[in-house]
Amino acid sequence: MIALSFAEIAAVTGGDLRVAGTDTAQTVADGVVDTDSRNMRAGGIFVAKPGAETDGHRFVGAAVEAGAVLAIVEHVVDAPVSQIVVPDAVAALGALARAVVAKVRAAGDLKIVGITGSNGKTTTKNLLHRVLQEEGETVAPINSYNNEVGAPVTMLRVTESTRYLVSEFGAAGPGSIAHLAGLVEPDVAVVLMVGLAHAGGFGGIEATAKAKAELIAAARPGGTAILNADDPRVWAMREIAHDRGMNVIGFGQGADAEVRASGIQVAADGTRATITVAGESFPLHLQVLGAHHISNALAAIAAARVLGVPAEVAIARIETVEVAERWRMQPMGSDRVRIINDAYNASPDSMAAALRTLAQITGPDERTVAVLGAMSELGDSAGEEHDRIGLLAVRLNIRRIVVVGPEARRLYLAAVGEGSWDSEAVHLPDQEAAFEYLRTELRDGDRVLVKSSNSVGLRHLGDRLGELFS
Structure with missing residues (x-):
């Protein structure tokens, strides 16, 4: 971040500055700004964001040890660091971002x-x-x-x-x-x-x-x-x-x-x-x-x-970019068994695109295997969209459809209903069961897609399979 005094930061965030130690209102912060204490560096600003599972105020001390010189908090914390008390830490973070970008842009x-x-x-x-x-x-x-x-x-x-x-x-x-x-x-x-x-x-x-x-x-x-x-x-x-x-x-x-x-x-x-x-x-x-x-x-x-x-x-x-991002159409494994780990996110559109890609890149002497989990946040359309993906997988002639988790059961049933019989489609309760099944089911020449929403966590299954067949 650009260098700003504590007074300037308090002004743009609408907070109440409480200086500590030898700090004054003119003391400067110019390091990283983050809500994760593990990312703090010397000169940084720690934003104590309350959360559903934990509260950032608990980690102010750890942030100070890592180099934070200022904390933006919603209540004063017993820690040896200057603090700016604001009504809403996330809103203050946004206000600070707005001010910093505007200042850099103007200059x-x-x-x-x-x-x-x-x-x-x-x-x-x-x-x-x-x-x-x-x-x-x-x-x-x-x-x-x-x-x-x-x-x-x-x-x-x-x-x-x-x-x-x-x-x-x-x-x-x-x-x-x-x-x-x-x-x-x-x-x-x-x-x-x-x-x-x-x-x-x-x-x-x-x-x-x-x-x-x-x-x-x-x-x-x-x-x-x-x-x-x-x-x-x-x-x-x-x-x-x-x-x-x-x-x-x-x-x-x-x-x-x-x-x-x-x-x-x-x-x-x-x-x-x-x-x-x-x-x-x-x-x-x-x-x-x-x-x-x-x-x-x-x-x-x-x-x-x-x-x-x-x-x-x-x-x-x-053309020099080999992988867009980890867990996004990420090639893993080896030429023997190629794993495509695309399980960071999944929507009906991205699921369909990934299945079509699997079919397109698989040769006539190779076998397509789709390891699929649920798509989240679809609301009332969830059932229909899982049905649609199950049907598409069969119509693309995906040879093995491995459906993981209870939330994706409709995808499995749709595939079976469309004609994926005789173990061509299987439904497994969790990642561990899927891993045990796939470690013996996969064979030379298989091209494997692993795809689910982030919340399902199949990206970790993809990592395990990639390591197993590397």
């Missing part, structure tokens, strides 16, 4: 990109980060730091020398993207897609679309909206962008896409396509598995181009 040439969408945010963020980091200092989220805590923590990593801030915005509910994006007012706003991910928390897909459109409404007037022209709900957001005087760039495969992909071919070593930008065409070999990631690459190329990076340069840098 220099900081450009901010905001990314949202039901799927693909983290992959797009990582591809764009790879492109921009060679242009200048670039701050981007670690993992999926895209909520009311993770997004501000990322924003607070900017310094006077930061040239680009790439922010990823997830939606906990209506208004959450508006709040997070409003902290920084992105110059470039990217909306990837509207799907059923987390639709249960919004009341349906149309409400989800309104939530994603909050990014465009919160972006800087006169900036640029980069929209998926193949998704009608996203493409309709161009009206909001036009009302705000924003330039609109479409990406996709259709005629409305200014940044367009054609000739997509999926193979075990990645996905190839021809990328056309402003009438010029370039070949792309994306090492990240799956045709669905071509759309994410297009969004990154479009955003980079707005920021002055030529398309051919962006493509060359994107």
Whole structure:
């Protein structure tokens, strides 16, 4: 973080400063800002966030031992550190992020990109980060730091020398993207897609679309909206962008896409396509598995181009990315038994895309195996969507369908009902049972997809299988 005095931090957070020891109101903090005491370093600010399972106030002492010089708290803690007492620690974190980014922006040439969408945010963020980091200092989220805590923590990593801030915005509910994006007012706003991910928390897909459109409404007037022209709900957001005087760039495969992909071919070593930008065409070999990631690459190329990076340069840098993120279409195992661990998140769209990729990259003498867990946060559509994935797996001729956990039983029943009989589909109660089954069932030539929502935890099963067959 940029250097700020305790008095300045108290002012922007609306808190009551209580100095300790030899500190004064003019003492400066310039280290990391975080809610996790384990991430503290010298000069850092620890934000004591109350939580459902634990309370950050319990860890103020540990944060001080790790180097924190200031704590933002909701009540005074008995610890040898200066403290700013605020009504709401998370709100104070956001207020501090807003002030720091505004100060850096006013003093220099900081450009901010905001990314949202039901799927693909983290992959797009990582591809764009790879492109921009060679242009200048670039701050981007670690993992999926895209909520009311993770997004501000990322924003607070900017310094006077930061040239680009790439922010990823997830939606906990209506208004959450508006709040997070409003902290920084992105110059470039990217909306990837509207799907059923987390639709249960919004009341349906149309409400989800309104939530994603909050990014465009919160972006800087006169900036640029980069929209998926193949998704009608996203493409309709161009009206909001036009009302705000924003330039609109479409990406996709259709005629409305200014940044367009054609000739997509999926193979075990990645996905190839021809990328056309402003009438010029370039070949792309994306090492990240799956045709669905071509759309994410297009969004990154479009955003980079707005920021002055030529398309051919962006493509060359994107081609060096081997894995988008841990547990996202991550190749593991060996040529003998290849594991694709894609169990960090799952929605109906991403589940279907991953199954299609598995079918596309498996040769005629190899066997497809799908290890599937539940998709969470689908609300009233959960049963129907699990049925749909079970049917799709059979219609894609996935040879072994291994369904894990009671919440995914409907997926198994749908597969059986569609014709996956004679042990082609099995239902197992938990990860341990699945591991024991798979360690003897898998054989040379198998191509295995492990896919579930994060809460199910099948990513750990994927790690175990990857190690077993490495």
